[in-house]
Amino acid sequence: MLYVGNGLAPLKEDHKPMKVSQQTEEPSLKGAFVSVLMLGAFIFVTWMGVYYLFISR
Amino acid sequence: MHKLEKIWLLIGIGTLVMFLTIVGVGAFAHGNQPPSDLATLDPQKVDQTPPFDEPGLKKIGENEYELVLIAQAFSFTPNEIKIPKGAKVHIKVTSKDVVHGLQIVGTNVNMMVTPGHVNSLTYTFKETGNYLILCNEYCGVGHQVMGTTIEVIEG
Amino acid sequence: MTEFVNKKDGQLALSHIAVAFIALFLGAVAGLLQTFVRSGEIELPAGIGYYQLLTAHGVLLGLVFTTFFIIGFLYSAVSRTTGALNTFSLKAGWIGFWFMTIGTSIATVMILLNKATVLYTFYAPLQASPWFYIGLTLVVVGSWVSGIGMFHQYAAWKKENKGKPAPLISFMAVSTMLLWLIATIGVAVTVLFQFIPWSFGWVDKINILLSRTLFWYFGHPLVYFWLLPAYMCWYVIIPKVIGGKIFSDALARLAFVLFILFSIPVGFHHQILESGIDPFWKFIQIVLTFMVIIPSLMTAFALFATFELSGREKGAKSLFGWFKKLPWGDVRFFAPFMGMLIFIPAGAGGIVNASHQLNQVVHNTLFVTGHFHLTVATSVALTFFGISYWLIPHLTGRTLTKKMNQLGIIQTVFWTIGMFFMSGAMHTVGLLGAPRRTAFTTYGDHPEALAWMPYKTAMAVGGAILFVAILLILYIIVYLAFWAPKGQEEYPIGEVSNDAEPTPLFFENWKLWIGISAVLIILAYTVPIIDMIQNAPPGSQGFKLW
Numbered sequence: 065m066l067y068v069g070n071g072l073a074p075l076k077e078d079h080k081p082m083k084v085s086q087q088t089e090e091p092s093l094k095g096a097f098v099s100v101l102m103l104g105a106f107i108f109v110t111w112m113g114v115y116y117l118f119i120s121r
Numbered sequence: 122m123h124k125l126e127k128i129w130l131l132i133g134i135g136t137l138v139m140f141l142t143i144v145g146v147g148a149f150a151h152g153n154q155p156p157s158d159l160a161t162l163d164p165q166k167v168d169q170t171p172p173f174d175e176p177g178l179k180k181i182g183e184n185e186y187e188l189v190l191i192a193q194a195f196s197f198t199p200n201e202i203k204i205p206k207g208a209k210v211h212i213k214v215t216s217k218d219v220v221h222g223l224q225i226v227g228t229n230v231n232m233m234v235t236p237g238h239v240n241s242l243t244y245t246f247k248e249t250g251n252y253l254i255l256c257n258e259y260c261g262v263g264h265q266v267m268g269t270t271i272e273v274i275e276g
Numbered sequence: 277m278t279e280f281v282n283k284k285d286g287q288l289a290l291s292h293i294a295v296a297f298i299a300l301f302l303g304a305v306a307g308l309l310q311t312f313v314r315s316g317e318i319e320l321p322a323g324i325g326y327y328q329l330l331t332a333h334g335v336l337l338g339l340v341f342t343t344f345f346i347i348g349f350l351y352s353a354v355s356r357t358t359g360a361l362n363t364f365s366l367k368a369g370w371i372g373f374w375f376m377t378i379g380t381s382i383a384t385v386m387i388l389l390n391k392a393t394v395l396y397t398f399y400a401p402l403q404a405s406p407w408f409y410i411g412l413t414l415v416v417v418g419s420w421v422s423g424i425g426m427f428h429q430y431a432a433w434k435k436e437n438k439g440k441p442a443p444l445i446s447f448m449a450v451s452t453m454l455l456w457l458i459a460t461i462g463v464a465v466t467v468l469f470q471f472i473p474w475s476f477g478w479v480d481k482i483n484i485l486l487s488r489t490l491f492w493y494f495g496h497p498l499v500y501f502w503l504l505p506a507y508m509c510w511y512v513i514i515p516k517v518i519g520g521k522i523f524s525d526a527l528a529r530l531a532f533v534l535f536i537l538f539s540i541p542v543g544f545h546h547q548i549l550e551s552g553i554d555p556f557w558k559f560i561q562i563v564l565t566f567m568v569i570i571p572s573l574m575t576a577f578a579l580f581a582t583f584e585l586s587g588r589e590k591g592a593k594s595l596f597g598w599f600k601k602l603p604w605g606d607v608r609f610f611a612p613f614m615g616m617l618i619f620i621p622a623g624a625g626g627i628v629n630a631s632h633q634l635n636q637v638v639h640n641t642l643f644v645t646g647h648f649h650l651t652v653a654t655s656v657a658l659t660f661f662g663i664s665y666w667l668i669p670h671l672t673g674r675t676l677t678k679k680m681n682q683l684g685i686i687q688t689v690f691w692t693i694g695m696f697f698m699s700g701a702m703h704t705v706g707l708l709g710a711p712r713r714t715a716f717t718t719y720g721d722h723p724e725a726l727a728w729m730p731y732k733t734a735m736a737v738g739g740a741i742l743f744v745a746i747l748l749i750l751y752i753i754v755y756l757a758f759w760a761p762k763g764q765e766e767y768p769i770g771e772v773s774n775d776a777e778p779t780p781l782f783f784e785n786w787k788l789w790i791g792i793s794a795v796l797i798i799l800a801y802t803v804p805i806i807d808m809i810q811n812a813p814p815g816s817q818g819f820k821l822w
Contacts (some may be wrong), residue, residue: 103576104133108136110624115631117637126577129573129577134573137627140566149559156551162813163814219401219402226725227724229633235485251723257641259327266719
């Protein structure tokens, strides 16, 4: 764990020399991404359903 | 932040903005604001304060009506209402005692009725039938019997 | 950090948890009876009123079970990660506990005596006994004392560890109690300056709209007070349970800060259909409400990412292969996970509820009841149960046995199935117009109302299954507290992933967050509140209509 003592959020550029691995190798999060997209779709469909009810009443 | 998280948040926030825009436009541009009447009156003088001194249905135009309702524990006045289908109805309501709710089942008519305040909503019934009006805000031991009906007839 | 919560601190936490589960049991009994009344199966015996039962149900589950469990859990987390509580902090915790317990008892007695059948939202001008309001006041004041106790412990740790960000779960505990303190100001003002003088008869009339507005200023962040401790488990405990790492410490802190800022200036979304509030201000608060959805969207990604990364560490290759690697047989994961899963429809319903004029479709219908039975009664409750499986044996020096783990899995399944029927039926029949908070009725056999009956029956079926699940959880926790074999049960605290951004101290800039929160509250509420004071109609006397 890295703790930054000056209280400011570090800029990515400041860490280039220390964290090369982060720059060149972002972990695969495609599964997470697809999962949240499904979550988003659920929200979208639900909302549209109730919106349709409102419009039709 | 991971690239895919940034994309997700963009999509998510974009969806929320879309929802807000749809309801915002509907409310502010097309007049579909939720019931937010700012008129007030003395809750102990409801029967003397127009239009509540004459509750009921009044024709005010070609195909336009005003429906003035009084809510009290545990009934709505008047309790026999007939409206023609397709007519525009301006519903106005107040309470003589506690907070009630006015809901017409199967429609978008749903509003809080606060003593000291008037609430209002304009609605057009699109189908004939016998509609249930009920109180949907707990108002005491008889809350579950507080209801009446509206008959919507052919215009 | 200490691996085991100090024994004295453990006693404080356990006392809170004990009261929480007693309240859970009583509240659940009320709930079971309610579903059977609404489906027309029974009539209440011994002069018990439906609305009296409903008041008990709401207060015991929504206020007592939650607040006590939360404060107990938070104190345990602070002790676990910052070390044994110092004298002030521990004393404050006990003072808070006793204030809260005495207050709860007074309020409960008033409810049982049928002097406070006003439901847990106690809307004016329905007027309960002043002792009901005094009881609730003591609960809130007690929680403040506990909050101050936790702040003190945190401040002491910061002094000893200059330049270091506080342990994540302690940061979250402080954030939660800070949110609570700011939120309870609203209900404190209305109860102290409106309800108590009015119910004692010192003041004749009450400004109803103002009292409702101050209540809902509190009532919305109340639900985040419930939710954030569940998020604490999901963010910090679950990664350790599944053998993974915390996805991002910094982003988790950011999420909690966003909750502090955006969960309070939004109370109007509970008042969308009320008169006396200009729709412009309602919409402003709707926009702010939508902003508070964002940290939950962040949380969803963070949790899926945590699962995926830990699964890939274990060798999962395909798009969803990591899903199978999760420890489904471990109830410490499974129960909170079901809470997470259910939060998807729960949140979707919440977005619908808050969507300005769309609220006309659902306000005060059973749709709303369905919604909060998913959010607090499933996502939060299952997570709290999921915490109890290891926290109780940890604090009592016992272990979570295989058998209790199995029973816990069954409990979780029963809960989910029961809630599927009950909340599913509630959402559906709510869209068909069935009102909430209403005793058995068919409105004179009106066909619309008769059409709701099959759904009410489904609700009763769901409620019965849930009650079986309640009996299960009570058996499990009593066993874990008193009879489980002695041993050492882990208090799982996750470690941060090596790939995460470093954690800036910036998030602990409390003055900044309080300042921004105050600005947002002032912006969202000042004009409409001045309006509802200046343009108030004559106030209302009290009514006792039960």
